[in-house]
Amino acid sequence: MQLFPLSPSPLGLMAPPYFALHIPDGFLNPPVMLVTWVAAIALITVCLRQVKADYQDRIVPLMGVCAAFIFAAQMINFPIPGGTSGHLLGGTLAGVLLGPWAGSLVMTAVFIVQAVIFQDGGILVMGANIFNMGLIGTFFGYYVFQTIRRAIGQNKLSGMVIGSAIAAWASVVVAAVVCALQLGLSGTVPFSVALIAMVGWHIVIGIGEAIITAIAVTFIWRTRPDLFYRPPRKAAVLAHSGVVE
């Protein structure tokens, strides 16, 4: 397997750069960067307004904890067959826990820390990264989750777990498609080629996303179901036991 010694690492470390689905500066052209920035900022603005209007300030510590967990979990690349790895994106998890509005702000905070402090994902392309890895999960993932959850049963653990797992998987695949589209529109690589490669890997990486999301959702259900943005009924009363028919 050829390894191009193209890492910009100034220390000359042998490790290639690990960007995950994080796009580095240079992959996208200015028009695509601009459009993705506009889309990300527009959605974040709506989120700020919604959070201000709808949420209680007791959610603030939970936003911090959620960001901390997602940042930490994103560091842990898990191997998938074929010499590739993946890691949690967490957008769907943030959406399920905090709702799309506060969840999006949490994801934005995570990507800012990664890009600004740790050079993970470019700063110029941060709009695209926030959109792909954050907002697709917190919006698209959330609505897939709620649709499935409602179909199975709003107050059932199975609804939450199956809904969040499928939504998490789907959000990763959609993020890969959108990323391929951005690469194609930027003229970096032909769209059809990028699409097949990106989706091929992320269909598998998405399974990891689904498993981690399902575990986290189950853990929260068992410990503090009242924390969910749309808590199961009786959660407030029976905060100690998650098993509600």
Added chain:
Amino acid sequence: MTPSPHRSLPNRLLIGTGLGIALIIAVLLSPFASQHPDGLDRVAQDLEFEHRASEEPAAHKLPFYRLFDEYALRGVPEAVATPLAGLLGTLAAFGLAWGIGKLVMRPASGTGEGSGETAPPEDLEQD
């Protein structure tokens, strides 16, 4: 000093548990993360557009670049460089999200005490 008197104890437990789990992951598990290139990285290698990544991205002009080489704290033994980066990054993410939430959700009913700025994110990034 305590704007929300209710639930302060459960919240402290929640913060302690949640942040504790995150820190354990970031500090203890990060050295075991897979070193394989991940999704986009792998595609960039296979389709040979990896070289398009900027040699001098904007992030390298920030002061944090002198502290961190990606997820490795500079100037410390290699064994602890990534765990320490994980520790500081997790705290920074925690603080930034908390700060954003706090700023957005300033108490709507003008309770005079809550007007002070609470933990602007800049402070936390200096960790």
